[in-house]
Amino acid sequence: MLNPIIRQLITFMQPFRIRVLIALLLATATIGSSIALMMTSAWLISTAGLQLGITSLGVAPVGVRLFGISRAVFRYLERLVSHDVTFRLLAVLRVWFYTRIEPLSPAQLRAFSSGDLMSRVVSDIEELQNLYLRVIAPPIVAIIITIFTGVAFAFIDPMAALVLVIFMVAAGTLLPLFTWWAGRVIGAQLIRARALLNTHMVDSVQGLADSLAYGYTRSRTQTLHDINTDLTTHERQMARLDGVQGGLSVLMVNLAAFCVLLVAIGRVEGVLLATLVLGTIAAFEAITPLALSTQHLGKEMTAAERVFDVIETTTAVDDPTEAQTIPSRPLHLQLHEVSFRYAPTEPRIFDDFSLNVPPGTRLAVMGESGTGKSSLVNVLLRFWDYETGSVTIGGVDLKTIGHEDIRRTFGVMTQRTHLFNTTIRENISIARDGASEDDVIAVANRA
Numbered sequence: 001m002l003n004p005i006i007r008q009l010i011t012f013m014q015p016f017r018i019r020v021l022i023a024l025l026l027a028t029a030t031i032g033s034s035i036a037l038m039m040t041s042a043w044l045i046s047t048a049g050l051q052l053g054i055t056s057l058g059v060a061p062v063g064v065r066l067f068g069i070s071r072a073v074f075r076y077l078e079r080l081v082s083h084d085v086t087f088r089l090l091a092v093l094r095v096w097f098y099t100r101i102e103p104l105s106p107a108q109l110r111a112f113s114s115g116d117l118m119s120r121v122v123s124d125i126e127e128l129q130n131l132y133l134r135v136i137a138p139p140i141v142a143i144i145i146t147i148f149t150g151v152a153f154a155f156i157d158p159m160a161a162l163v164l165v166i167f168m169v170a171a172g173t174l175l176p177l178f179t180w181w182a183g184r185v186i187g188a189q190l191i192r193a194r195a196l197l198n199t200h201m202v203d204s205v206q207g208l209a210d211s212l213a214y215g216y217t218r219s220r221t222q223t224l225h226d227i228n229t230d231l232t233t234h235e236r237q238m239a240r241l242d243g244v245q246g247g248l249s250v251l252m253v254n255l256a257a258f259c260v261l262l263v264a265i266g267r268v269e270g271v272l273l274a275t276l277v278l279g280t281i282a283a284f285e286a287i288t289p290l291a292l293s294t295q296h297l298g299k300e301m302t303a304a305e306r307v308f309d310v311i312e313t314t315t316a317v318d319d320p321t322e323a324q325t326i327p328s329r330p331l332h333l334q335l336h337e338v339s340f341r342y343a344p345t346e347p348r349i350f351d352d353f354s355l356n357v358p359p360g361t362r363l364a365v366m367g368e369s370g371t372g373k374s375s376l377v378n379v380l381l382r383f384w385d386y387e388t389g390s391v392t393i394g395g396v397d398l399k400t401i402g403h404e405d406i407r408r409t410f411g412v413m414t415q416r417t418h419l420f421n422t423t424i425r426e427n428i429s430i431a432r433d434g435a436s437e438d439d440v441i442a443v444a445n446r447a
Contacts, residue, residue, distance in 0.1 A: 005304045009131055012092050019085045020132070026078035027141045031286045033074055035149060037067035038282040042274035082133060090129040097125060100311040103403070112310065115202030119195040120306050127191065127303035135300060138289040142172050145286035153276065160264045160276055164283065167256035172287045175252065179245045180294035186237045187298030193231040195306065200224055238295075245291045253284045317385045323402035326409055327394035330359030338389035340372075340379055349375040352389070374414075382406055 013020055044060040098121075101109070109117070146168045153161035204211065204220050211217045257280045264276050335355040341348040349372040357363050365373055378384050380391070382403055391398035393409065411431070419427055428443055429435045435443075 005301065005308060006131075006135075008308075009128065009304060010136070012089060012096070013085070013132065013136075015092075016085050016088055019081055019088075020137075023078060023082040023085055024137060024140055024144075026074050026081060027137060028144050030071060030074040030078050031141065031145050031282075032148065033067045033071035034285055035145075035152075035279055035282040037064065037071055038278040039275045040064050040067060042278040043271060046271040046274050082137065086129050086132055089132060090126065093125050093128055094121070097121060097307060097311065109310075113199060113203060114206065115199035116195070117310070118202050119198035120310055123194060123198055124191070124303040124306045127299060128307070131300055134289075134293045135297060138286075138293045139172075142168075142286045142290055145283060146172070149279070149283040153279065156272055156276060157264055157268045159267060160260050163259050163263050164256065164280055167252065167259065167280075168283065168287055171249070171252040171256070171284065172290050175245070175248055176290045176294035178248075179241065179291045180297055182244075183238065183241050183295040184298035184301075186234060186241065187295070187300075188302040190231070190234040190238055191299050191302040191306070193227065193234050197224070197227045197231055200227055241295060242292075245295060249284075249288045249291060253281055253288070256280050256284065317382050317403075319403050320400050322400075323405065324396050324400045326396060326401055326405055331394040331409070332359050332392075333357040334390075334392045336390045336392075338379070338386050338391060340375060340384065340386040342375075342384060348387075354389075377412055380406075381410055381412065 040060055040063045044064060047060070101117075112120075146165060149168070150161050150165040153164050200220075200223060204224065211220050257277045260280045261273060261277050264273055268276070333355070334357070335353060337352040337354055339348055339351045339353070353372075353376075355363070355365075365376065367373060375384075379386050380398070382398065385399075393401065393406075398406070420430075424444070425437075425440050428440050432439070
């Protein structure tokens with residue numbers, strides 16, 4: 001039974017199922033052409049060595065050219081289609097992740113630092129792009145190639161076909177299980193260490209001015225060095241596992257070729273011995289990626305869990321099931337004995353706070369830092385929910401109004417204004433969709 005996270009990730013490939021099917025067919029055709037090329041070439045060389053004349057070679061030279069060219073063409077097309085699917089999947093994952101976290105208020109995202117969120121958005125999402133290339137496609141291609149190669153070998157010698165299938169099944173199950181067992185913990189540790197390094201790096205850059213002002217740079221540098229050392233250790237462990245996995249794969253390929261040759265001697269014609277041996281070696285092109293696939297499965301799962309940890313964050317302020325609309329302007333804002341705090345264990349920011357702002361009036365709320373001015377804005381925007389009291393806009397209870405309607409009603413300019421990496425016009429136009437060029441110029445002149 002599939003892991004729920006993997007099942008959810010597979011659903012993202014539904015829109016690309018035709019492309020996925022084409023990529024699988026091309027991958028199968030690529031390895032099939034490689035097997036046919038090796039077997040045809042071996043038979044051609046063996047037959048030519050008998051010096052029976054050019055007519056004895058038949059169409060084999062044409063087949064060698066055909067399979068050689070088709071293998072290159074199929075490989076190119078397979079890479080083209082599979083990477084197209086991968087990048088389309090990556091785009092879908094990024095947009096999906098953003099659309100899931102965009103409705104979350106600062107209350108839900110409070111547990112994640114900006115560096116941690118950046119790491120999840122960039123590194124973890126990019127790690128998931130390998131889901132198709134390394135996790136889904138290789139087992140399917142391996143099963144198809146094993147079946148077809150076994151059938152092809154059976155026409156030459158059923159016993160050799162049986163030995164080949166046994167080795168391919170063993171190499172495709174035992175070796176991946178070993179690498180999965182050995183690599184699942186290392187892969188998870190590698191992803192976490194990389195995420196921690198990204199988090200601290202972003203936080204260090206954002207807080208560079210404060211670190212310099214307070215003499216914190218040496219301590220911060222040491223922290224980054226320690227995290228990087230830990231990451232390097234896990235990367236070395238993964239590299240060692242890569243080496244062991246590669247060595248075992250080569251051992252299995254050569255052992256399979258030797259056993260097929262041993263069984264075939266005396267049972268098949270001499271010119272077919274090299275055909276069986278080289279065909280066996282070529283067939284394992286579909287099996288060797290399976291070990292690498294399971295080795296990196298731990299990394300994929302850890303990255304997926306980190307992504308889902310964010311989007312499955314419990315909503316602090318729910319949207320009303322039957323939202324009411326805000327009446328047409330002018331609006332009357334009233335707060336009556338409102339109490340608020342950020343967490344049940346924290347002290348109240350304000351208690352029994354009342355405020356009356358009639359239509360057309362202006363009111364300044366002043367006070368020292370920490371007295372609750374920003375908290376009042378957070379309450380009005382429903383970023384956090386208040387405990388007691390009532391808030392009404394135009395006579396409508398704030399808790400009965402949809403979040404989007406509330407945020408279209410209030411305009412807020414904080415002391416930490418963010419400018420997006422785009423044109424001034426687009427930054428100004430954020431406040432009004434479809435603003436004309438004259439509108440933007442007029443607002444800029446007023447500012």
